[in-house]
Amino acid sequence: xxxxxxxxxxxxxxxxxxxxxxxxxxxxxxxxxxxxxxxxxxxxxxxxxxxxx
Amino acid sequence: xxxxxxxxxxxxxxxxxxxxxxxxxxxxxxxxxxxxxxxxxxxxxxxxxxxxxxxxxxxxxxxxxxxxxxxxxxxxxxxxxxxxxxxxxxxxxxxxxxxxxxxxxxxxxxxxxxxxxxxxxxxxxxxxxxxxxxxxxxxxxxxxxxxxxxxxxxxxxxxxxxxxxxxxxxxxxxxxxxxxxxxxxxxxxxxxxxxxxxxxxxxxxxxxxxxx
Amino acid sequence: xxxxxxxxxxxxxxxxxxxxxxxxxxxxxxxxxxxxxxxxxxxxxxxxxxxxxxxxxxxxxxxxxxxxxxxxxxxxxxxxxxxxxxxxxxxxxxxxxxxxxxxxxxxxxxxxxxxxxxxxxxxxxxxxxxxxxxxxxxxxxxxxxxxxxxxxxxxxxxxxxxxxxxxxxxxxxxxxxxxxxxxxxxxxxxxxxxxxxxxxxxxxxxxxx
Numbered sequence: 175x176x177x178x179x180x181x182x183x184x185x186x187x188x189x190x191x192x193x194x195x196x197x198x199x200x201x202x203x204x205x206x207x208x209x210x211x212x213x214x215x216x217x218x219x220x221x222x223x224x225x226x227x
Numbered sequence: 228x229x230x231x232x233x234x235x236x237x238x239x240x241x242x243x244x245x246x247x248x249x250x251x252x253x254x255x256x257x258x259x260x261x262x263x264x265x266x267x268x269x270x271x272x273x274x275x276x277x278x279x280x281x282x283x284x285x286x287x288x289x290x291x292x293x294x295x296x297x298x299x300x301x302x303x304x305x306x307x308x309x310x311x312x313x314x315x316x317x318x319x320x321x322x323x324x325x326x327x328x329x330x331x332x333x334x335x336x337x338x339x340x341x342x343x344x345x346x347x348x349x350x351x352x353x354x355x356x357x358x359x360x361x362x363x364x365x366x367x368x369x370x371x372x373x374x375x376x377x378x379x380x381x382x383x384x385x386x387x388x389x390x391x392x393x394x395x396x397x398x399x400x401x402x403x404x405x406x407x408x409x410x411x412x413x414x415x416x417x418x419x420x421x422x423x424x425x426x427x428x429x430x431x432x433x434x435x436x437x438x439x
Numbered sequence: 440x441x442x443x444x445x446x447x448x449x450x451x452x453x454x455x456x457x458x459x460x461x462x463x464x465x466x467x468x469x470x471x472x473x474x475x476x477x478x479x480x481x482x483x484x485x486x487x488x489x490x491x492x493x494x495x496x497x498x499x500x501x502x503x504x505x506x507x508x509x510x511x512x513x514x515x516x517x518x519x520x521x522x523x524x525x526x527x528x529x530x531x532x533x534x535x536x537x538x539x540x541x542x543x544x545x546x547x548x549x550x551x552x553x554x555x556x557x558x559x560x561x562x563x564x565x566x567x568x569x570x571x572x573x574x575x576x577x578x579x580x581x582x583x584x585x586x587x588x589x590x591x592x593x594x595x596x597x598x599x600x601x602x603x604x605x606x607x608x609x610x611x612x613x614x615x616x617x618x619x620x621x622x623x624x625x626x627x628x629x630x631x632x633x634x635x636x637x638x639x640x641x642x643x644x645x646x647x648x
Contacts, residue, residue, distance in 0.1 A: 182524040186517045190466055193513060197626060204633050211640050218647045369573075376566045380556035390553060390570070393546035394577060397584035404587055417587055421580055428576055432569040435489050 230320055237324025242331060244301050251297045255290050255336040262286040263343055279348040280355075280406045284399045286340070287333075287359070288366065288392070294332045295370040296387050298325055299378045322371055322433035330367040337363070351406065354415060358405025361418035362398040365425060369394050372429040376436050397421055465612055467517040469619035470510050471536065475578070477507030477623060478543070482575040485568035497564035498638075500571055501554065502631045506623055508547045514540050535585050542581050546574055 245251055266282040337359065345351055351359075373390040377383040398421060404414035484500035487493070518537045523529050532538055550570055557563040 182520050186520040187466055189516050189520070190470070190513060193509075194622070201629055201633065208633070208636050208640065211644075215640065215643050215647060218644075222647060372569070376553065376570070377556075379558075379562055379566070380553070382552075382556040386549075386552060386556055389549040393542055393549060394573065396542055397577075397580050400584040400588045414587060417583060420583075424576055424580060425573070428573060432489070432572065435565040436569055438565075 230317055233317070233320040234323045234327070237321060238327045238331075241301070241324065241328030245328075245332065248301075251294055252332050252335055254297075255294050255332060256339055258293055259286050259290040259336055259340040260343055262289065263340065263347055267347060277349075277407050279344075280403050281399075283344050283348070283406075284362075284402045287337070287362070287402070288395050288399065290336055290340070291329075291333055291363075291366045291370060292388055292391060294329055294336070295367075295374045295391070296384060298329050298371060298374045318434040318437060319430050321437070322375075322430060325375075326367045326371045326429075329371055330363060333363050333367060354411035355402075355406035357415055358402045358411070358418060361415060361422055362402040365398045365418065365422045366391075366395060368422065368426040368429050372433055372436065375433065394425070464521070465615040466619070467514065467521055468612070469616040470517060471514040471540070472616065473619050473623045474507050474510035474514050474540070474543075476620070477503050477510060477627075478547070478571075478574055478578070481507060481571045485571035488564060488568045489572075494561070494564060497567065498634055499631060500568060502627055502634065504547060504550060504571055504574075505630065506627050508544065508551070510623060511540055511544045511547065515544060533589070535582070535589075538585050539578075539582055542585075543574070543578065546577060550574070 263283075263286060266279070266286065270278055270282070341351060341356070341359070370387075370391050373394070374387055377386040377390060380386050398418065401414045401418035401421065405411040405418070408414060481500045481503035484496045484503055488496035488500060515537065518534070518540065519529050522531055522534060522537065530537070550567065553570055554563060554567055557566060
């Protein structure tokens with residue numbers, strides 16, 4: 175399992191790049207979840223205000 | 228002078244509780260002796276005399292953890308800590324009292340352990356003992372605070388070693404260095420520095436950890 | 440960051456001693472420095488929390504330390520790769536920076552254990568803040584300890600050459616550093632916003648139900 179120098183350099187940068195990608199993916203998933211939650215709560219609020227009215 | 232009076236009272240209380248209950252100190256003593264014996268079997272033949280010093284320090288740290296885990300238990304069992312916090316004494320005095328009491332327990336355990344170590348393994352010279360003393364101070368100071376932090380949590384037995392061990396690493400370096408190196412003064416000075424920095428930090432921040 | 444990447448890989452002249460592996464330096468060191476900075480920021484927020492008592496600082500401190508830990512892990516990974524490139528081993532105890540980061544990584548992982556095992560509230564915020572302050576105190580102390588430990592742990596076989604850099608190399612380093620810092624900052628803000636949104640939505644939900 176001997177790696178050439180070039181491969182290692184590429185690996186180091188690749189690790190960072192992959193990390194950034196993964197992070198973006200996690201944020202995107204979180205955003206989707208937050209959007210869904212907000213939509214739910216808007217629905218709840220609408221129902222509540224029409225029930226009070 | 229009431230600060231010192233408070234500290235003395237608190238320390239005396241802890242010592243008296245231990246004398247009456249006798250659950251922490253015998254456990255620490257037995258633990259450290261058993262650990263030393265285990266080390267004899269754990270060290271392979273010819274692994275060098277100096278390896279024993281390293282293991283001594285591992286034994287000390289884990290014995291201290293044992294004592295620290297039980298340090299705040301008396302307060303918790305009888306909800307005494309809330310009472311102490313309400314009492315008109317500087318809250319950091321509680322920490323000083325607890326640290327001193329734990330220190331006494333640790334020293335008492337070491338009074339047996341160190342001669343045993345000399346008997347089983349290697350001699351200990353003055354710098355090594357000074358190192359033990361200074362490191363004891365450090366462990367008790369930091370450990371009392373961390374133990375108080377962990378006491379509020381659900382997983383306190385597991386959490387305490389996790390919190391203390393990274394902080395104990397410099398102490399182990401200092402202690403082993405003082406025992407092994409040809410220039411122990413540097414290590415002793417370093418231990419002094421650690422004690423100064425972390426004791427002050429612990430003393431100052433105890434109040435924040437303990438109040439609701 | 441793309442600019443930094445291009446510069447680091449193509450423009451910077453090859454280092455005479457280490458050849459192409461030198462280039463890892465451009466990403467490894469900025470990540471390490473950024474990790475330190477994040478821990479420092481976490482400690483500053485922690486101090487502000489204890490001093491001013493404003494609860495907003497708790498989340499900010501937490502996120503900063505969260506980022507710091509991630510960058511610390513990246514430091515360890517890239518450092519390990521660099522060690523492999525320079526010296527042929529994946530790990531060595533004689534690299535002070537690697538060992539320091541390992542200790543810090545353990546310390547800050549315990550930070551998360553502490554947070555997860557305490558109930559939410561001012562108690563948790565304050566304990567976390569105190570622990571964060573201990574962290575930054577630990578950084579120089581650990582560094583000293585590791586230096587001292589060299590005496591009797593292992594003979595120092597490997598040395599890392601310091602940054603004696605030529606002009607272009609230095610410029611590349613600065614750009615890399617700026618890029619990584621920017622990345623960290625952006626991630627910090629995003630993460631913080633996400634967590635705040637979470638908390639706000641939860642509050643909203645409780646108010647509506």
